[in-house]
Amino acid sequence: MNNSNFVSFSFFCFLFLSQTFLSFSATERCNPNDKKVLLQIKKALNNPYQLASWDPKTDCCNWYVVECDPNTNRIVTFNLFSANISAQIPAAIGDLPYLQTLVFRKLTNLTGPIPPAIAKLSNLKLLRLSYTNLSGTVPTFFTQLKNLTFLDLSFNDLTGSIPPELSLLQNLDALHLDRNKLTGNIPESFGKFTGKVPDLYLSHNKLTGSVPKNLGHLNFTVLDFSRNTLVGDISFLFGTNKTIQIVDFSRNMFEFDLSNVKFPDSLTSLDLNHNKITGSLPQDLRKLNLQYLNVSYNKLCGQIPTGGKLQTFDISSYFHNKCLCGAPLPACN
Incomplete structure (x- = not known):
């Protein structure tokens, strides 16, 4: 090969390699700072x-577990689920x-407290740390x-009381603190x-005391306080003007006496089993489109009202009461 051809060939190779490099660089969407952080996280999790x-x-926008915003190319989702970590x-x-969005879920060997570093994530909308062995208190x-x-902080080993400050979260649609070891009162x-x-x-904590009366001033959609040691009268949480659906x-x-409690038309699920509730079942229960009922x-005492959905539930919804009677239980004397 003469010098002229060699120079031409070398120049062609240079152009080819340059274009290949530029093409690869152009497809690299991942922000370099985000990639660096993700690799630190991988190392801290022992390279699972x-x-x-x-x-x-490779481009971190194509990695599993994370997602990039198509406009900014910044990492906006981290969803680590069912991993042996x-x-x-x-x-x-x-x-x-x-x-x-930040999710650590179904990671039974994930331990330790919830790190304060999460407080830096000012754009966070969804936080789910559930089905793990996280311990310590619910952070303020x-x-x-x-x-x-x-x-969602459910299914963990969190202890201590519920921080009253959580009520300051103005955009919250749902708060899951169930299945922990929380103590004290509902704030x-x-x-x-x-x-x-x-x-x-x-639910499924060690909460004690009575439910604060001022919860009756709000229109909840779902309330689940089950499997605690709460006491007192909660009839104030109901009313015809409420919008509650699942209780x-x-x-x-x-x-408390259930006889004169008024239930909203919105109610579809009512579970009051294993308490010390007295009185009779209100006649207005017949008007509700109940999908689930357990008292x-x-x-x-008294006869189960006839009509509506009340006879569609089996004996287990009504048994072990003082003197409740009528279908589906035995007839009243």
Whole structure:
């Protein structure tokens, strides 16, 4: 090959390699800072199999578990689910400033407290840390996440009391604190949510005391206080002017007369089993489009009203009461 041809060939190779490099660079959408943080997170989680696609030579917008915003190319979703990981939540998670969805779910070997670094995620809308072995208290720093619409801390080993400050989250649609080891009272501040009125899931804890009366001033859609040791009268949570749809107050120590309680037309599920409720079943229950009903294991008396959906439920919805009778239970004497 003469010098002229060699120069031409070399120039052609240079152009080809340059174009290939530029083409690869053009397809690399991932923000370099986000990629660096993600690789730190991978290392902190001990390089689990679920993050095998996190190859630094590839575009992090194409990695499993995460998603990029198509406009900004910043990481907006981190969803780690059903993985065999023995670690704590890395503090580096707080260095993904555009994150809107953060999920660590069904990770039974995920331990330790909820890291304060999460408070830096000011754009976060959905936070789900559930079905793990996270311990410690429910942090008050969640109040810094003003954009949160969904907070799920269920199925963990969290202890201590419920922070009253959570009522300051104005955009919250649902709050899941169920299936933990929380103690103390339901905060009175939960009757003073300053924005939306969230669905409240507080079941399967060790909560005590009475339900704050001011919760009766709000229109909840879902209330689940089941399997605690709560006491007192909760009839104020009902009323014809309410919009509540699903109620589960079962397995507590509530004690009140059910006879004259007025239920809203919106109610579709009512579970009051295993309490100390007295009186009779209100006739107005016949008007409701109930999909579920359980008033068993109380101290109710009188005839079950006839009509509506009340006879479509089996004996287990009514048995073990003081003197309740009528279909589907045996006839009244």
